[in-house]
Amino acid sequence: YYRVNYDKTNWDLLTKFLQSSNFEQIPKINRAQLVDDALNLARVGQLEYQVALDLIKYLKTEYDYIPWYSAFHGLGFLQRVLVSSKIYNNFK
Template identity: 30%
Template sequence: FYQVAYDRENWKRIANHLDSEKYYEIHVLNRVQLLNDIQRFSLENEDDVEIILKVLWYLRRETDVLPYLIADEFLNSLAHRLINTPVYGLYKKFVLNILKRVMEHLNDAEREHNNNLNASMRQEMLRMACHYGDKKCKDMAKVKLMETIRSKKP
């Protein structure tokens, strides 16, 4: 395991490439490493925040679940720092937007290849979506809860 200390200019280039249709040219394990490396940035510096958000924004293109699993802890850390600020609502929308595509991809994958890995990944993504207030997720949780309650009645 290693960490690379890119300068801001290189981070901007990386973020721009990730935010292109060719993001996949960077191997998924390297994308994971970049998401790990970006967590060292300071949230006190406006330029750093811009780079962090730009790198995270690429996730809206991502269909592999592994980068999301790595980003989850960082996204939660950012949420905790922003929760009592005026920008928290925007941040939640930002996260829900980046989760949208992988959720669609997992729904399709689950229909095509109903296996434990897809189900597990989908469950983790649903947890993230519910955490950030996704309406479909909350509605689905209510339905599942009611089904469970009804099935437990004598």
């Protein structure tokens, strides 16, 4: 098991594809891995949070549980960090 950190161009291409109507061409387990990798790489400072947050915007059209589970897990960390900050209301 390992994480994959793409260069900015490839993260942008993946984000664009996930936001298209063809996103299900990427298997659900791989979509979950992309979400998980992006949020965890951002958490440890290896990826800008904006890249990760842009990627997960596609979830508004995602109906499968597995990618959502990855998102809830990754966003749970952000929630715990931000709960006592001034920007928490924006996060909610």
